[in-house]
Amino acid sequence: MYFGLVGAHPLGSRLLQPQGDCAPAAPKLQLKLKHADVILKFKILHNIYFMPSVCFYFQVHQPYRVKRYRIFDVGNDHNYFNDKSDKDTNNEKILHKVARKCYLPTNALLLELLNQHPEFKISFSLSGVFLEQLEEFSPETLESFQKLVATGRVEILDETYYHSLAFLYSKDEFKHQVQLHRDKVKKLFGVTPTSFRNTELIYNNELAKAVEEMGYKAILAEGWDNVLGWRSPNFVYHSPTTTNIKTLLKNYRLSDDIAFRFSSQDWKEWPLTSEKFAHWVNQVNGNGHLINLFMDYETFGEHQWEHTGVFDFMRALPGQILKHPDNNFVTVTEAAEKYPSVGEFDAHHYVSWADVERDLSAWRSNGMQHEALGNIYALEADVLATKDPVLIHDWRKLQTSDHFYYMCTKWFADGDVHKYFNPYETPYEAFIAYNNLLQDLRLRVKAALEARRKLPSSREVKVTHMKDEQEFIRKISVPRKYAV
Amino acid sequence: MFGWEFPPHNSGGLGTACHGLTRALTTADIDVTFVLPKALDGFDRSFLKIVFANIRNVKIRTTNILLRPYMSIESYDEYLRSTPERDLYGLNLFDEVRRYGLQARAIALEEPHDVIHAHDWLAFRAGIEAKRASGKPLVVHVHATEFDRTGGNPNQYIYEEERRGLHAADCIITVSQHTKNIVVKHYGIDPEKITVVHNGINHHEHQKHLPPTLSHIKAEGKKIVLFVGRITIQKGPDYFLKAAKIVLDYDPDVLFIVSGSGDMENRMIRMAVDMGLGDKVLFAGFVRGDDLLQLYRAADLYVMPSVSEPFGLTTLEALANGTPVLVSKQSGVQEVLTNVLKSDFWDVEDMADKILSVVDSEGLRETLRYHGARDVEHVTWDRAAGKCVTIYEDILNGK
Numbered sequence: 001m002y003f004g005l006v007g008a009h010p011l012g013s014r015l016l017q018p019q020g021d022c023a024p025a026a027p028k029l030q031l032k033l034k035h036a037d038v039i040l041k042f043k044i045l046h047n048i049y050f051m052p053s054v055c056f057y058f059q060v061h062q063p064y065r066v067k068r069y070r071i072f073d074v075g076n077d078h079n080y081f082n083d084k085s086d087k088d089t090n091n092e093k094i095l096h097k098v099a100r101k102c103y104l105p106t107n108a109l110l111l112e113l114l115n116q117h118p119e120f121k122i123s124f125s126l127s128g129v130f131l132e133q134l135e136e137f138s139p140e141t142l143e144s145f146q147k148l149v150a151t152g153r154v155e156i157l158d159e160t161y162y163h164s165l166a167f168l169y170s171k172d173e174f175k176h177q178v179q180l181h182r183d184k185v186k187k188l189f190g191v192t193p194t195s196f197r198n199t200e201l202i203y204n205n206e207l208a209k210a211v212e213e214m215g216y217k218a219i220l221a222e223g224w225d226n227v228l229g230w231r232s233p234n235f236v237y238h239s240p241t242t243t244n245i246k247t248l249l250k251n252y253r254l255s256d257d258i259a260f261r262f263s264s265q266d267w268k269e270w271p272l273t274s275e276k277f278a279h280w281v282n283q284v285n286g287n288g289h290l291i292n293l294f295m296d297y298e299t300f301g302e303h304q305w306e307h308t309g310v311f312d313f314m315r316a317l318p319g320q321i322l323k324h325p326d327n328n329f330v331t332v333t334e335a336a337e338k339y340p341s342v343g344e345f346d347a348h349h350y351v352s353w354a355d356v357e358r359d360l361s362a363w364r365s366n367g368m369q370h371e372a373l374g375n376i377y378a379l380e381a382d383v384l385a386t387k388d389p390v391l392i393h394d395w396r397k398l399q400t401s402d403h404f405y406y407m408c409t410k411w412f413a414d415g416d417v418h419k420y421f422n423p424y425e426t427p428y429e430a431f432i433a434y435n436n437l438l439q440d441l442r443l444r445v446k447a448a449l450e451a452r453r454k455l456p457s458s459r460e461v462k463v464t465h466m467k468d469e470q471e472f473i474r475k476i477s478v479p480r481k482y483a484v
Numbered sequence: 485m486f487g488w489e490f491p492p493h494n495s496g497g498l499g500t501a502c503h504g505l506t507r508a509l510t511t512a513d514i515d516v517t518f519v520l521p522k523a524l525d526g527f528d529r530s531f532l533k534i535v536f537a538n539i540r541n542v543k544i545r546t547t548n549i550l551l552r553p554y555m556s557i558e559s560y561d562e563y564l565r566s567t568p569e570r571d572l573y574g575l576n577l578f579d580e581v582r583r584y585g586l587q588a589r590a591i592a593l594e595e596p597h598d599v600i601h602a603h604d605w606l607a608f609r610a611g612i613e614a615k616r617a618s619g620k621p622l623v624v625h626v627h628a629t630e631f632d633r634t635g636g637n638p639n640q641y642i643y644e645e646e647r648r649g650l651h652a653a654d655c656i657i658t659v660s661q662h663t664k665n666i667v668v669k670h671y672g673i674d675p676e677k678i679t680v681v682h683n684g685i686n687h688h689e690h691q692k693h694l695p696p697t698l699s700h701i702k703a704e705g706k707k708i709v710l711f712v713g714r715i716t717i718q719k720g721p722d723y724f725l726k727a728a729k730i731v732l733d734y735d736p737d738v739l740f741i742v743s744g745s746g747d748m749e750n751r752m753i754r755m756a757v758d759m760g761l762g763d764k765v766l767f768a769g770f771v772r773g774d775d776l777l778q779l780y781r782a783a784d785l786y787v788m789p790s791v792s793e794p795f796g797l798t799t800l801e802a803l804a805n806g807t808p809v810l811v812s813k814q815s816g817v818q819e820v821l822t823n824v825l826k827s828d829f830w831d832v833e834d835m836a837d838k839i840l841s842v843v844d845s846e847g848l849r850e851t852l853r854y855h856g857a858r859d860v861e862h863v864t865w866d867r868a869a870g871k872c873v874t875i876y877e878d879i880l881n882g883k
Binding site: 070071072366367368369370371372409426427428431432435436 | 734822823825826833834836837838840841844845846847848849850851852854855
């Protein structure tokens with residue numbers, strides 16, 4: 001989950017939770033007792049003696065941030081994402097910065113590690129809007145990802161192209177966006193994903209079922225205590241609503257040791273060395289199948305800066321983990337194929353990997369967020385009816401979850417602004433820009449629909465060029481600029 | 485404590501602030517003797533006694549000085565000319581301030597005290613004289629400077645008075661960092677000598693059950709945007725009208741209400757008419773008490789576009805009444821609030837953009853209302869009084 005800029009992490013409050021162990025001792029014991037016969041069966045059936053596999057999964061995403069858009073721009077400016085200023089809403093600027101600090105050096109490092117260790121494997125999800133920005137602003141970065149995938153030991157997961165919350169609002173739109181992502185990955189990497197992860201690990205039983213029906217073998221979720229109870233995230237689970245698809249759970253303690261606590265000098269385990277981390281991994285030996293280390297890719301070099309030693313840590317880590325002969329690496333789909341489910345992960349409510357709450361409150365906890373989300377999805381039928389690709393693409397880019405995250409007042413209300421970062425000065429500025437441009441979007445939709453009605457049905461109007469489209473809309477704009 | 489106004493005889497935030505702070509100090513077991521200059525239009529002691537019945541340990545003392553708050557030299561001269569001769573003691577403002585000082589000396593010798601606390605420039609000389617008489621430490625409390633009141637064109641005499649008080653003080657309290665910066669920059673004061681004590685609010689005064697007002701206007705689907713303050717250059721009423729003009733170009737269903745009076749009032753009414761906003765901007769005059777609370781509650785947005793606002797108590801009042809606010813970045817109150825909208829006072833387009841978003845979006849109003857009210861919960865007079873007590877203790881312990 002990458003939300004912008006430099007330094008502080010939005011989830012800073014998690015930073016200082018005392019951590020360092022993979023699972024508390026008591027639950028482990030309980031787990032052994034409870035599952036003793038199950039476990040024995042697995043051992044015999046699969047000849048598995050609990051050699052833990054490590055599954056690295058990185059989320060890579062950049063949104064199309066909307067520029068400061070004022071009411072005066074409605075009807076005049078239909079480019080919402082083209083800020084070329086020095087501000088942090090300049091998408092090209094941010095992408096170049098993060099590519100320099102994170103994507104290029106980390107990709108080079110991972111390629112080096114893949115060449116060095118034939119056992120090493122990793123999984124990625126790259127959002128469609130991220131890939132699109134790479135094509136537009138940084139083809140060299142795209143190429144470096146392609147090189148990783150070409151090793152055959154890097155799996156790409158599917159997600160919604162627009163890193164959206166579509167599943168919460170429109171199942172059709174959700175499926176469509178997943179298909180778009182599938183097509184994009186196929187086009188750029190020549191592979192077809194077999195596993196799925198939803199935006200920010202948002203997950204519930206219903207989603208697991210829908211994703212199973214779409215043919216995926218595995219889906220990712222947060223290994224959140226409220227759902228797991230006493231059980232360990234270091235096994236494969238399944239949803240009670242599904243039969244085939246496996247649910248892989250993030251070991252948030254170990255994952256966050258790297259993602260959030262790595263450079264925290266107040267943490268008792270600081271400094272974290274690869275030896276120490278490998279030791280924690282080894283402790284799972286005999287108590288679990290699989291350690292899922294899921295995190296933002298921007299952890300490397302962007303959330304944790306180079307001077308913290310995070311690259312050196314990662315460079316040494318696969319070697320340290322492989323020192324123990326029982327350890328190995330798997331990709332997400334491999335994990336699902338290799339290990340049987342040990343039980344149900346029963347998520348009636350949505351869980352996500354965001355914030356201490358692990359719920360949807362990062363995107364849906366105040367009136368602005370609910371209203372903005374309601375407004376954008378209310379346009380679905382009309383926008384799609386325009387059959388205007390530019391308009392539809394803009395509408396979808398406005399569904400990216402980050403827009404609603406920027407409107408979040410949870411930390412802001414506590415005055416904890418520093419731990420929360422945002423290309424806008426305040427959540428209110430974020431909402432105002434978004435709300436204003438929705439007025440413009442509605443005008444465009446209305447104009448496009450009227451134009452279609454006026455035309456004989458045999459003649460399709462295709463307004464693909466932004467310039468033509470602007471001309472077109474300006475001509476038929478209603479006088480009261482934002483009235484729809 | 486030397487002041488210059490006290491509710492209900494106040495024309496601005498100073499009286500409210502003195503009242504709130506004094507009441508909180510008395511609950512912190514500080515004995516306060518509040519000294520007020522006598523106002524000519526009848527300083528109603530009996531009424532005041534009723535008002536202060538719930539305040540322990542406060543004595544109200546008045547002197548027979550012809551001083552009124554927010555008075556410029558010119559308006560004071562005019563006031564003198566229109567006043568019956570028997571009420572006059574001095575010939576001009578300078579003499580009045582001096583007389584207040586002399587009276588203060590006598591009071592300081594009569595009334596036992598440990599610390600002298602003087603509020604704003606008219607009381608500074610009284611504070612200095614009291615200190616000379618009793619030798620007790622002097623705290624001066626800056627609620628506004630001449631730079632704020634005049635939009636940056638200070639009267640030399642008032643500036644000198646302020647400067648003298650600030651330099652004579654053992655400790656200076658400013659109501660915001662904004663004001664502290666002005667005091668350091670324009671009065672040559674060592675920042676170490678200044679402590680910022682933000683104003684507060686008495687929440688219970690704003691939790692009354694009151695019938696709704698202006699409901700017929702709201703029933704028509706109109707949105708109400710409110711300005712409350714003296715209509716003077718400091719408060720930026722002209723920027724409010726300019727923003728209103730832009731808003732109404734986009735959305736004619738917004739009603740702007742200006743509550744307050746002041747030297748720019750007639751000019752502002754003319755300006756509104758000239759801009760063609762005659763029926764869209766209501767001038768409600770000076771509104772106080774429950775009427776004001778009802779007005780806050782009726783409003784969909786409270787706007788404070790001040791050019792230079794040392795604090796901005798009305799903002800807290802609006803928030804405490806559940807009204808979203810838009811404040812100028814050139815204000816002290818914005819230092820203690822996060823969940824409010826902020827604009828530069830001169831950026832009327834930004835102001836209009838924000839006003840339009842608020843009147844358009846219930847989600848935005850709801851979020852601002854909810855979180856704004858939570859912000860203001862922590863901004864209390866008790867907190868301010870606690871800081872003052874610490875200052876008194878430090879000064880008495882020679883820190």
